[in-house]
Amino acid sequence: MNNTENIIEIKGLKKSYDNGKIKALNGMDLEVKKGEFISIMGPSGSGKSSLLNMIGALDTANEGSIMVAGIDLMKTKKLNKFRSKEIGFVFQMHNLIPNLSVIENVQIPMFETNASSTEMRERALELLKAVDLEDKIDQKPTKLSGGERQRVAIARALVNHPSIILADEPTGSLDSKTGEVILNLLKDLHAKENVTLVMVTHEPYVGNMAERIVNVLDGKCQNIVSSLS
Amino acid sequence: MCIDIIKGCEKREIMSFLSLVVKNPFRNKTRSALAIVGIAIGIMVIVALGMVTGGLKNSTQSTLKAGAAEITVVQAGSNSFESGGTINESTAADILNLSGVKDTTGILRASNTSTSIATTSSNSSQGGFAGPGGGLSITGIDSSKLSLLGIDSLNGTVFTNSSTNQVIMGKTVAQDLNKTVGDTIDLYGQNFTIVGTFETGSFLTDAGIMMPLANLQNLTSNQNKVSDVLVKVTDNANVTTVSNEIDNAYPNQLTTTTAADQANRINQGLSFIDTASWAISLLAIFIGAVGVINTMIMSVYERTREIGVLKAVGWTDRRILGMILGESIVLTLIAFVVGTIIAVVGVELILTLSPSVGGIITPSFSYDIFLRAFLVAFLVGVFGGLYPAYRASRLSPTEALRYE
Known part of the structure; x- marks a missing residue:
């Protein structure tokens, strides 16, 4: 797959909850090129997070088609394997495991790979160095600042060399200065690791950092615009 | 770095x-x-x-150990733990004549309820092991027949059958009374020297004191009487068959219990x-x-x-x-x-x-x-x-x- 190919292809995707009363996705269409950085914007309840969950195979759609990294997510049964190999998640609330050290948290996704303990450690160290936390590898997350925790979460998301990083409001719990640092870090790593970055946000200045902005409303893509930046 | x-x-x-x-x-x-x-x-x-x-x-x-008697004969209506002589001593020799019987001996079981240990009174309420009738459990037996009780080895020596002041003591009671070989013990108002101690592994036997049969008979006024007859069968005999034979030979007089029965109980x-x-x-x-x-x-x-x-x-x-x-x-x-x-x-x-x-x-x-x-x-x-x-x-x- 080269950089001109679509890594995400979504057509007519529908997802409803509560016996069809709530339509989270209502015929969503979206294409994302490999290595692209897009932001998904829209008001609360518009379907942003549902779309992210579908791309990350955390949930399955009722109708339509969704191909991610060449895998038909409407058909495959091995969703956990897909997530482990192709997807890295960055959540608003970093969601680190409090009793594990920084380096152990980063290694967690590697349990589902065939990596040896040494390989796991080396890869985690490489990423912790990239996010400038090599001096805090043995600390517990509770001793870190919000920005540092999110940097650990970014390292964790990248540890299995995923094709796509899905970031759900990654700066939502941070102050604007720290948020900017995190966004720049995500942007840098997206470029260095040649990973596609899909970021959900409702803050325009965050969205504008992406190459494209996808506006979502009532479970559909309303328009796609190129970012000013 | x-x-x-x-x-x-x-x-x-x-x-x-x-x-x-x-x-x-x-x-x-x-x-x-x-x-x-x-x-x-x-x-x-x-x-x-x-x-x-x-x-x-x-x-x-351990009560079923090799060498010990397999059958215990007691007066009908009593049990093997009851003290006092109720069977004529000669019965042991009579039973020896039955087929399948290798060896027999009469023993007298008694308990010491009114004697003292050294200078202290020794009854069951003062630390002595409670024997069949309360107090210390004492058995009179011929010294050459100790193996029928499972006593194969001694620390010290065995008493002589003619002695009137020698006993051997089980490990449990020796520990309980803090006695060892050479110490004395007051039984029935007399001083006895502990000439040996033994350990069989059976908690009942190890909690008792052994002395010459004749001496215990005299002390308890049970001349020529025994309370139990211990019977060892020949190697090829069946214990149950011999036990039934004894029961049949002494109907309504004697009753038998095998070691296996006791162990089962x-x-x-x-x-x-x-x-x-x-x-x-x-x-x-x-x-x-x-x-x-x-x-x-x-x-x-x-x-x-x-x-x-x-x-x-x-x-x-x-x-x-x-x-x-x-x-x-x-x-x-x-x-x-x-x-x-x-x-x-x-x-x-x-x-x-x-x-x-x-x-x-x-x-x-x-x-x-x-x-x-x-x-x-x-x-x-x-x-x-x-x-x-x-x-x-x-x-x-x-x-x-x-x-x-």
């Missing part, structure tokens, strides 16, 4: 799934400690009762204790298991979002199930270690601090007691963790991640 970091890290603990499973239960130390205590009590009961009943069983088996009593101990253990284990289930459910409940993250990063349902189940098993295996240590130390301490009990019971350290406790702990871990683990593995990742 990076190399230095890697080198430094290699010295640290290697992150593995197992280390994660071992670490996780201690995130809430108090709750885990309480769950461990709950199971440890059950394990302690299993191990402690197992050691004690196992020790008693071993002692019972004791074993039946021990089986009852066994059943009771299992019932107590199961109750304790049940309460402990409820504690483990509660601990694990709470743990899963609190870590719902974390489980969602693990699913999001690709962990399989099976791995999550294994992690929670493993944590439950870690709790119960720690409880096994704690419970076993408390049981072993506790039993040893009680037996040391209470010589009268310690003399009777030699605790069994049979591996099957510990294996049984281990299996119970393991199974409680598996069954206690199964439902919480299943629940965790079935969590929807999106719902788990939304969980507040």
